[in-house]
Amino acid sequence: MSAVPPTRTPGAVPGSHAEVTMAANMRRARRVGFETIVIREFSRIMRIWGQTLVPPVITATLYFIIFGSLIGGRIGQMGGYTYLQYIAPGLIMMSVITNSYGNVVSSFFGAKFGRHIEELLVSPLPSWLIVLGYVAGGMLRGLLVGLIVTIIALFFTRLHVEHLFVVIAAVLLTSVVFALGGFVNAVFAKNFDQITFVPTFILTPMTYLGGVFYSIQMLPEWAQAVSKANPILYMVSAFRYGFLGQSDVDVGFSFAIMTLSVVVLFAACVWLMNKGTGTRE
Amino acid sequence: MKALSLRQLCKTYNNGVQALKGIDLDVEEGDFFALLGPNGAGKSTAIGIVSSLVNKSSGTVTVFGHSIDTELEAAKSCLGVVPQEINFNQFEKLSTILLNQAGFYGIPRPVARERMEYWLNQLQLWDKRETISRSLSGGMKRRLMIARALIHEPQLLILDEPTAGVDIEVRRSMWEFLRRINEQGTTIILTTHYLEEAENLCRHIAIIDEGRIIENDRMSTVLRKLHTETFVLNLRGPLRGTLSLPGYRLTAPDETTLEVEVNKEQNLNEIFVALSAAGGEVVSMRNKSNRLEELFMRLVEGRDVGSGQPTAPPAAQAGA
Numbered sequence: 001m002s003a004v005p006p007t008r009t010p011g012a013v014p015g016s017h018a019e020v021t022m023a024a025n026m027r028r029a030r031r032v033g034f035e036t037i038v039i040r041e042f043s044r045i046m047r048i049w050g051q052t053l054v055p056p057v058i059t060a061t062l063y064f065i066i067f068g069s070l071i072g073g074r075i076g077q078m079g080g081y082t083y084l085q086y087i088a089p090g091l092i093m094m095s096v097i098t099n100s101y102g103n104v105v106s107s108f109f110g111a112k113f114g115r116h117i118e119e120l121l122v123s124p125l126p127s128w129l130i131v132l133g134y135v136a137g138g139m140l141r142g143l144l145v146g147l148i149v150t151i152i153a154l155f156f157t158r159l160h161v162e163h164l165f166v167v168i169a170a171v172l173l174t175s176v177v178f179a180l181g182g183f184v185n186a187v188f189a190k191n192f193d194q195i196t197f198v199p200t201f202i203l204t205p206m207t208y209l210g211g212v213f214y215s216i217q218m219l220p221e222w223a224q225a226v227s228k229a230n231p232i233l234y235m236v237s238a239f240r241y242g243f244l245g246q247s248d249v250d251v252g253f254s255f256a257i258m259t260l261s262v263v264v265l266f267a268a269c270v271w272l273m274n275k276g277t278g279t280r281e
Numbered sequence: 282m283k284a285l286s287l288r289q290l291c292k293t294y295n296n297g298v299q300a301l302k303g304i305d306l307d308v309e310e311g312d313f314f315a316l317l318g319p320n321g322a323g324k325s326t327a328i329g330i331v332s333s334l335v336n337k338s339s340g341t342v343t344v345f346g347h348s349i350d351t352e353l354e355a356a357k358s359c360l361g362v363v364p365q366e367i368n369f370n371q372f373e374k375l376s377t378i379l380l381n382q383a384g385f386y387g388i389p390r391p392v393a394r395e396r397m398e399y400w401l402n403q404l405q406l407w408d409k410r411e412t413i414s415r416s417l418s419g420g421m422k423r424r425l426m427i428a429r430a431l432i433h434e435p436q437l438l439i440l441d442e443p444t445a446g447v448d449i450e451v452r453r454s455m456w457e458f459l460r461r462i463n464e465q466g467t468t469i470i471l472t473t474h475y476l477e478e479a480e481n482l483c484r485h486i487a488i489i490d491e492g493r494i495i496e497n498d499r500m501s502t503v504l505r506k507l508h509t510e511t512f513v514l515n516l517r518g519p520l521r522g523t524l525s526l527p528g529y530r531l532t533a534p535d536e537t538t539l540e541v542e543v544n545k546e547q548n549l550n551e552i553f554v555a556l557s558a559a560g561g562e563v564v565s566m567r568n569k570s571n572r573l574e575e576l577f578m579r580l581v582e583g584r585d586v587g588s589g590q591p592t593a594p595p596a597a598q599a600g601a
Binding site for chain 2 (some may be wrong): 025026028029030035036037039040043111114115116118119120121122123124125126194197241276280281
C-alpha cells in the first residue's frame, strides 16, 4: 500500500532483480522529491516577486546610474575598459551572491519557524537531497536576478564576453557557495534577527570590499593582502576575467577556492541535517 | 508482522530531562493502538523519534521490519504522521500542500492529483482545495493534516491528539473515518486525552507515565483490571424511607441523585432492591466517568488497580 517501495524488503537478496527494481524506484522517487522542492522554491520566488525580484533590480539600476553613468564618467578607464564595463560583472555577481544566500536563508528558516520543515523531515528524502533542493532554489533566484541585472547593464553599456565558459562556471559555483552559506545560517538561526545579521554585517561588507567597485591593485600592499583573505574577491575576479579577460588574482586559484568551498559547505550542510542541528530535538 | 517495534528506547534532552527511560513496545500490523499518558509522559517524544523529528539517545525502532538506523528511507515510506500542532505552510493552498507532500514521497504529479482529490473528498475538504490553509477552521486544519499524512497511503498512521480542540460532530466523523481506514488495512497508533475516544476506537492500549510503559495489553483486558466503577443513579423523587446498603460507598449530590461505587464482589441488583425498599424509583443510570478514564487516573496516580484487594467497605450512608 505504500507509495514508495522500501529500499529493500527485509530479507531481499542483494543484487536480485527485486532489489534492482526497488533501487530504480527509489531513484525515481528521489528525482520526483527533488523536483518538488525546486518547484516549491520557484513558486515561492514568483509568489513574493515584490520581495524577491524587484528590490535587487532597483538597487542594481541605481548602482548603474550613480556609479556608472554619473560618477563613473569622471573616474576614467580601468584596465582599458570604462568604469561601467569594469563594475558591471561585479554588480551582477553581487546580486547573485545576495539573492542566492537570501533565498535559502529566508526559505529554510521560514520553514523552521512555521514548522513545515517537518513535512520534509518525516519524508523519505535523504538529507543530501533536501540540501540540494534548497540550494537549487537559491541558485534559481540568484541566477534569475543575475540575468535581470545583466539585461539592465546592457541598457547602460556594452558587455564584452572574453571567456563564456569561465563566466558560466564562476556564476554557477558562486551561486552554489552562497546558497549553501545561506543554508548553514538558516540551520543555526533561532530568530529573524539571526538571519539578517550575517547578510548585513558580514556578507555586504565582504562583497563591497571584494573588488566589486575597484581593482585591489589600487590599494596599498597591506590592504591587498587583507583583501586576498576575502573569498568573494576570488569569485568576483574570476567572473570579471570571463568578461574582460583580466583579473586581480589567479583564475585557477579562484576556481580551486570556489570548488573547495562548495565541497566543504555541502558536507557541512548534510552533516548538520543528519545530526538534526536546528531542526530536530 | 509488527508494524512498529520499540526496544529499550531512551531519550534524554540536552537540559537533562529524561523523557523516555527504556521503552519496549510492539504494535501488530492492522491494529488500532492507543498510546496514552498524562502531559509530559513521553508520548510525543516517542512519536517524534519514530517519525525522525526527535533524535533518540539509545534503543532501536523498526517500522514494518525497517530499522530507522539502517533503513531510514524505507521506514519513513511506511509511515504517516499527524502531529499535535499545525505544521503545514499556512500561506499555501490545500492542493499545494498535498501535492508537495506527495512529491516528497516520490509520487508523480498525475497520481498525486488523483490521490489529492480522493483524500480531500474523504475528509470533506475538496471544496476548499484552492483556499489558503490559514483561513481554515481548527477542525478543517486537523482534517487537512490527516489527508496530508495519508497522501502516500502509509501502512502505519500515527495520530498525535488528532481531535484536540475540535467539536463533537467533527470528532465523531473523524472516528468513523479512522475506523474505516483501519478496516481497510492501515495500522493506526493514536494518542489522545479523550479517553472515551481511545476506548471506542482502539483494540490495544499502552499507558506511558514518566517515560515508562506502565500498562500494555488488550483494551478489554486492561479494562477488566478496573476494580471498581461508580454509577450515577437518577431518581424520580426523593427517597421516602431510609436506604440501607452495607458495604457500598454512597454519596448523594442532591436529593434525586445517588452515586454508588461498586466493586467486583458486589452487584447492582442489591442496590436496586435496597432502593425499592426505601421507596426510590430509578429513572436512569450512567457511569460517573468513562471506564478507561477511571483506570487511567488510578494508574498514573499510582493507586491500587486490579490487585484483588477490595477497597475497605465503609458503613452505608443513607441517601437523601
